Amino acid sequence: MKKTLIIFFSLMIFSCSKEEVVQEEVETVVGDQVSLTDLQIKNSGIETNTLNNLDIAHKIMLTGQIDVPPQGMASVSAPSGGYVRVSRFMPGNYVSKGQTLATLENPELVQLQQDYLLAKSNLQFEQQDYSRQKDLNENKASSDKVTQKAFNESQNQNIMMKAIAQKLTAMGINPGSLNANNIRRTFAVTSPISGYISTVNVNIGQFVSPMEKMFDIINTGDIHLVLKVFEKDLNKISGGQKVYAYTNQNPKKKYEARVSIIGKDFSADRSVLVYCRFVNKDSSLIPGTFMNAEMEADSEEGIVIPDDAIVTWEEKQYVFEEIKPKTFKMFPVEIGNAENGFTELLNFKEENKSKKFVTKGAYQLLMALKNVEE
Numbered sequence: 001m002k003k004t005l006i007i008f009f010s011l012m013i014f015s016c017s018k019e020e021v022v023q024e025e026v027e028t029v030v031g032d033q034v035s036l037t038d039l040q041i042k043n044s045g046i047e048t049n050t051l052n053n054l055d056i057a058h059k060i061m062l063t064g065q066i067d068v069p070p071q072g073m074a075s076v077s078a079p080s081g082g083y084v085r086v087s088r089f090m091p092g093n094y095v096s097k098g099q100t101l102a103t104l105e106n107p108e109l110v111q112l113q114q115d116y117l118l119a120k121s122n123l124q125f126e127q128q129d130y131s132r133q134k135d136l137n138e139n140k141a142s143s144d145k146v147t148q149k150a151f152n153e154s155q156n157q158n159i160m161m162k163a164i165a166q167k168l169t170a171m172g173i174n175p176g177s178l179n180a181n182n183i184r185r186t187f188a189v190t191s192p193i194s195g196y197i198s199t200v201n202v203n204i205g206q207f208v209s210p211m212e213k214m215f216d217i218i219n220t221g222d223i224h225l226v227l228k229v230f231e232k233d234l235n236k237i238s239g240g241q242k243v244y245a246y247t248n249q250n251p252k253k254k255y256e257a258r259v260s261i262i263g264k265d266f267s268a269d270r271s272v273l274v275y276c277r278f279v280n281k282d283s284s285l286i287p288g289t290f291m292n293a294e295m296e297a298d299s300e301e302g303i304v305i306p307d308d309a310i311v312t313w314e315e316k317q318y319v320f321e322e323i324k325p326k327t328f329k330m331f332p333v334e335i336g337n338a339e340n341g342f343t344e345l346l347n348f349k350e351e352n353k354s355k356k357f358v359t360k361g362a363y364q365l366l367m368a369l370k371n372v373e374e
Helices: 002-024 038-044 108-138 144-170 350-354 362-373
Strands: 028-030 033-035 047-049 052-067 073-076 082-087 100-105 186-190 195-200 215-218 224-230 242-246 255-262 271-278 290-306 311-313 316-324 327-332 334-339 342-346 357-360
Touching (some): 033 362, 082 186, 224 242, 224 290, 255 290, 311 362, 316 362
Antiparallel strands (some): 028 033, 033 327, 047 357, 052 224, 052 290, 082 100, 224 271, 311 316, 316 327, 316 357
């Protein structure tokens, strides 16, 4: 009987011990708090500590777009009206400076060439007449009035010829080589710059006037980044400052640039345009592309926490505060700049520096909360 009682009590003690062990291994979750056992804390590698101040390189987050300076853009129109007879290019085609974009036909061009050749011929006659009248006048065989009239006639013809020559030059016709045998009805519209055609507004057979824009050309070899900087950050910007730009589609690919020009006037939203030149040219960058940018500024002291201590929950950032031994609570934070494995906490009250926060194992705590809630 005595042996039986000993065995019975031994089984009871073993059962109680086993139950205590099972209870010890269960975590407790209440709202945004989680309590862990010593074993769970050890296995999760959770560490806590108070927070310190460190100098963090300040980064200004900006937005803008790729642009081209005025000298890198050209709108092409015809110097004179005419019917489009040839137009070979489409948007995206590359053209060189001076290359023919289109050929126009205008019957009035024939008259203009005729006027030039007649003015040139008349000028020769008037110059000879003036020379003759001048000789006669020197010998008192002609009056000063006749000589002066001959001079005026030669000058008028010279002015007329040179004016027509300028019109012909603008239409791509060389007056010096023009003669009665090479008069033509067509003239070429050429590109004033090298670059890519962005728009084409003409087609074969269309009549265009000098007021109509035929082509737009952009020289992408001189693109720059235009950023919008608000008043609060303007004093942190200076010439030569480094900028790292990236697109929404590929944020990992950074394009390095330098601040070249800082605008001098504020827009309605209290921002100033800052122009940056890319360190390396990249043909994949197209004018008009929206860009995000990070601009390096001077270091500033701030309260920091290790990067791994910050977790994201429902698009918000949190750290875990140790409110009592082995019990942790989600603590919402606003994060700033990051450097060398530490992230700045913005609007973090000084009084919170004395509290203990999880510096390692924050993700495991988040999973403990998330798995229970799911």
